[in-house]
Amino acid sequence: MxxxxxxxxxxxxxxxxxxxxxxxxxxxxxxxxxxxxxxxxxxxxxxxxxxxxxxxxxxxxxxxxxxxxxxxxxxxxxxxxxxxxxxxxxxxxxxxxxxxxxxxxxxxxxxxxxxxxxxxxxxxxxxxxxxxxxxxxxxxxxxxxxxxxxxxxxxxxxxxxxxxxxxxxxxxxxxxxxxxxxxxxxxxxxxxxxxxxxxxxxxxxxxxxxxxxxxxxxxxxxxxxxxxxxxxxxxFISRFEAPELRERIFHFSAESIAKLKAKANSECKAKEISSFQSLSALVWRSITRARRVPENQISSCSMAANNRGRLDPKLSENYFGNVVTSVKAEAKAGELVERGVGWAAWKLHEAVVQNTNEKLRKALDKWMESPFTFQLGRFFDQYSVLMGSSPRFNKYGNEFGMGKAVALRSGYANKFDGKVSAYPGYEGGGSIDLEICLLPQNMANLESDLEFINSISSPPHLSFNHDL
The missing domain is CATH 3.30.559.10 (Chloramphenicol acetyltransferase-like domain)
Structure with a gap:
């Protein structure tokens, strides 16, 4: 400090x-x-x-x-x-x-x-x-x-x-x-x-x-x-030290996300691509460009998946524990950047569709044969993007006698170059805030990426002194 x-x-x-x-x-x-x-x-x-x-x-x-x-x-x-x-x-x-x-x-x-x-x-x-x-x-x-x-x-x-x-x-x-x-x-x-x-x-x-x-x-x-x-x-335990990162919150209004989703679906002549898959595709492409990744290098985007509803029989959403894995899409950097946001979104959509009960149980069997722990330094490379957290969680509904929170923030934990956390936007209604962590040069490049910058919105104006 x-x-x-x-x-x-x-x-x-x-x-x-x-x-x-x-x-x-x-x-x-x-x-x-x-x-x-x-x-x-x-x-x-x-x-x-x-x-x-x-x-x-x-x-x-x-x-x-x-x-x-x-x-x-x-x-x-x-x-x-x-x-x-x-x-x-x-x-x-x-x-x-x-x-x-x-x-x-x-x-x-x-x-x-x-x-x-x-x-x-x-x-x-x-x-x-x-x-x-x-x-x-x-x-x-x-x-x-x-x-x-x-x-x-x-x-x-x-x-x-x-x-x-x-x-x-x-x-x-x-x-x-x-x-x-x-x-x-x-x-x-x-x-x-x-x-x-x-x-x-x-x-x-x-x-x-x-x-x-x-x-x-x-x-x-x-x-x-x-x-x-x-x-x-x-x-089985290692301690990960993050490099010096810049961390920024980018706001996407519901309207801006709806446009992205419409664009992704029209490019793919599809209807199934979700808002979040479209937003993740934009981020994956933009960060890959910002990193100046060589064309033939494989780049990946992983999204955290809550599997309670994917298992058969299903688990309740109130089940307490870790029922989360990541679904991953990969592409050569050159192809990812040349093709539209729809192409990248479809790859993410396919990864989500393939996240079935059968696949989850096979992964569990494999883990039981050879147990391991997720170690940050080994599981993510300099070409990967990880979309963590979720805009679906009820984060702004928590009140402690002071009215609605004005912002959500996170600590040092689990951050590295390419870690993105998705939060609901303050105004709700399908808006999303993305907390993006990148190496300083990569962040500077992202800030001048026109496709990315043209998709973000101004955050809502907050007045801090609420009289209760």
Whole structure:
């Protein structure tokens, strides 16, 4: 962090646990193959920026903040009753005869989830006005650079509430070996629902509209204990350090995305290409051009796929765990750039169509024969683009007594040259924000790419001082 910026102050930290645990928490909470594959990745780090009610901005001391923190901790404790594995820690059992280990969540021997109150003397516009996302946003998140395996000694969930001069940033660092983006946002949505339904002191366990399904899903003949053929963490855990990246948020209005979709479908004489496939195709082509990739070099675009509805029988959307894989399309850079956005979108569409129950189960069988973890440094090359997160998640529906958030931001985790995260746009209605991370020269080239720049829209104007 450079010397021009004020630095973050940690005011307090504590641990939060459910007031009591459900009976089943006495048992080991087993991890499914998709969870174990995530042990070497970073935590999920996402958070929301809220405006402080304007009549409270210059109040000192801050009864508003004290009341907010009390209510956040109280509602978090209730949320952790429903999502009790998040208050546990990882535990490893070594099987010396088989030279293997099994890893599970111990829900009892843990101090709970971490809760941090911090402050930073900057304003909302200091976060949102610069062209690039400022590096200091990374300080809004705990567990900086932690990998999920660190959940043996670190909390599986850490919440940091950072008070700005005119706003509040609520951030979660959530162990990705416990759940994927669908699980993460279900937790965040239910925490918000509980916050809105409880008074500051109510500690009753309230029912929630989408309780997580914590019963473990294993394919036939697999689990609940999965032995990983390793004897030391170094065999399956590596620590990825991102190079210096520029990170920008680009806004696409619903109208701009509709045009892209119409163009892609008309070029392919098709109707099936989706809005998101069209947008991903634009990004894939534009980044490939920006990188000045040699014509014969293979370039790939992967999209994160939630497979709950793809499996047969289907899993509920409330199933808690990692049921996510990536679907991948490849093309020679020259062909990708020469042909239209429709051609690239059709390749992505085909990759999605081929993501069937049969293919998923074959991949699971293959993983069981030879288990591995996703290691960022090995799974993505300098010609790949990864579309992560999803604009379908309910991100702006989370409220904590301060009205609607004005922005969504993420931490250091899981970022590399070519990582793109898709969020719903602030105004909703099918608009999308893309958070794009690129090497500085590649970003400079993207900013002068006419096809890309002509597709983006101005973000909606936000007024920060909401009176509630």
């Amino acid at each position: 450079d010397s021009h910026h004020p630095s973050i102050r940690r005011i307090s930290e504590c641990f939060v646990k459910p007031k009591f645990l459900p009976q089943q928490s006495n048992q080991p909470y087993h991890l499914i193959p998709g969870d174990l594959a995530m042990l070497s990745a970073h935590y999920i780090q996402k958070g929301l920026l809220f405006p402080k009610p304007s009549h409270l901005i210059n109040q000192s001391p801050h009864p508003f903040m004290l009341h907010l923190l009390h209510r956040l901790q109280n509602s978090l404790s209730i949320a952790l009753f429903h999502f009790y594995p998040l208050s546990g820690r990882l535990s490893t059992v070594s099987n010396d005869q088989q030279s293997s280990v099994s890893i599970y969540v111990d829900c009892l021997n843990s101090p709970g989830a971490k809760f941090i109150h911090a402050a930073l003397d900057i304003t909302i516009s200091d976060v949102l006005s610069p062209v690039d996302v400022p590096l200091l946003v990374q300080s809004f998140f705990d567990h900086h650079k932690a990998v999920n395996y660190d959940g043996h000694t670190m909390p599986l969930l850490s919440v940091q509430v950072t008070e700005l001069l005119d706003g509040v940033f609520i951030a979660c660092s959530f162990n990705h070996a416990i759940g994927d983006g669908t699980s993460y946002w279900n937790f965040f949505n239910m925490w918000s629902e509980i916050f809105q339904a409880t008074s500051s002191d109510g500690d009753e366990i309230i029912s929630i509209s989408q309780p997580p399904i914590l019963k473990r899903w294993f394919p036939d003949g697999i689990g609940p204990i999965i032995n990983l053929p390793f004897t030391h963490p170094d065999q």
